[in-house]
Amino acid sequence: MDGTVIVEIQRACGLSNSEYRLFDVTSRILGCRRVRPYVNCKLQWGTAMTESRGTSFVEAPEDGSWFNWGGRLEFPVKADFWRASRFSISMEVLDKRELQGTLRGDSLIGTGEIFLDPNTVASTPQQGIELFRNGKSAGELILAVRMEAPDQARAIMAASTCCPLTRVVHALAQVLRAPNAVELLMAARPNILQLSEDAESEVHRLLKAWVQRFCQQTLQLSGVETDDQIISALWRLARSAQEIVACCAPSGTDDVPDIVVAWLKTFFSSCAGAEAQLNEERLRNLLTMREQTGAGHANPEEELLQMGVQVRNLESSMLPAVLARFQEAAQGSEDEVFTCEQIVQDGRALPGLSVILRRSPGADTGFHVFIYHTVSIREWQANSLIDPCTRAALRAEDILPVS
Structure with missing residues (x-):
């Protein structure tokens, strides 16, 4: 598989009742009626869909108040997931029954679905999903969603000199979709970029926005582009990255491309877990590329x-x-x-x-x-x-x- 999407059910509320069936009233009167919810979940992007995965059941408060859940589901995904502009998470919450469940199946508490942009999941990892049953609200779940790049992406970053630039770009985008990607970028910056607390917060904000734009831009790439085509497609983003570096470099610093190269090499190495090999000539071509425009305007x-x-x-x-x-x-x-x-x-x-x-x-x-x-x-x-x-x-x- 080509990576993993992890969905954690952190908290829930309003799960105090499920679909009524015969003998439910009797069970409640006798004091043996409890709501024990569990979740069946699946992911979908385009026409692709994962298999459904389920959590174990928990005991829900009788008054429907908030409670901690702690369920965790992992979904291996294929390569086309990373090229999707959005994906959905579908939830079905059921009430675990004992004998009745064996005979008639577990009763429904509610269902819900959310649609997410894979490029912004890292910046908003916590998501709320409202459940409905028969058109009425049936509770709410708080999820934490994160994406983990495949080992192959880190291998490409470790030996990027041996790979076409399009593969390096896609591998970088996969890694940058992790929830702590911006923090890892900040930690990898060269020593020359020592920042005050306010400046560090501002650079973090700029990098966060840049990472989202970079990941979004990679969705427009097919994966078969030549190095020159990749440079032509991404040079504006490269210039934007240099502007961020220039904003936080000490006065008098004129070797911004050198700082960018050093920064990326450290970041690639930290992601790969070993010293990364960068094709510096190719990277500098990307950093120095400019579009030839401006001639021939009549007015x-x-x-x-x-x-x-x-x-x-x-x-x-x-x-x-x-x-x-x-x-x-x-x-x-x-x-x-x-x-x-x-x-x-x-x-x-x-x-x-x-x-x-x-x-x-x-x-x-x-x-x-x-x-x-x-x-x-x-x-x-x-x-x-x-x-x-x-x-x-x-x-x-x-x-x-x-x-």
Whole structure:
């Protein structure tokens, strides 16, 4: 199998009665009627479905109050599970009977179902599921759901130089779906990235959002792409990762790609349980990849205005570069580094953005353009006086509001 989904039934309430059957009233009057619930559960994604697995029964409070359960179910899953955009967990809660159960089967307490996004399970591992019977509420369960990557994923991370990049990317996505993935990433960061408590909390938030985007992006990959195709598909995410690193690197640090390489090597090694081998040349190609855009716009001012980008603070020579950058952000569904909100939504620029332009003769448009949330970048500039991405000196007047 290609990994495991673990479902823990942590707590439950409202399980004080089950489907009525003959002799139930007599049993209750005689004081021998108890509710002893157990769960049958299965997972489904697409057309695939696991076998049903069940917990042992527990004693439920007669008043229907909350109680701790502690049941744990493990579901081996196939490779196609990791490419699913969502999966469902179906629950059937039954009341364990003795003689009646032998003769007529156990009676139903309730059923329920929830649908989960595998890319966000790690960030919200605890899930509630309401039970129903005959259209009426019949109780509630609190579940803890987590996904464990297969051993093969860790083996790929240990020897990634021998594997196509598409397999490495999928293996990394499987590992990053674990509930403690962001904590493992934080623990693997190089010593140069020593952070204050507030800064560490902020970087944790940024990494959490980045991990979700990375896992979501891998769903669009078929698994047969060439290395060049993978680099073309993921270079924007790689740049976003570098922006996060740059935000927490000491002032004057200009070797952000080196820090990213060291960080990933440590993370891969910790996941693999041995020193990992990275194809650094391939990784650096991904980190330095940029899209060639920006030429040939007939009326960049008009196109920017249509996107909700104001041009009054921009020189005419800047417009093609700014337009190319916003189009690039739209094409890649790129998130702003401080707020983690999409820069362009439904063809319109997010309100409250500014741009910073750096002259670059090597760029198609003559500029490199960086987009930031205005309030956040102004606060950053006041505290650090440098650009969070380039580490170059940054003045307040370099921040040009555009939306």
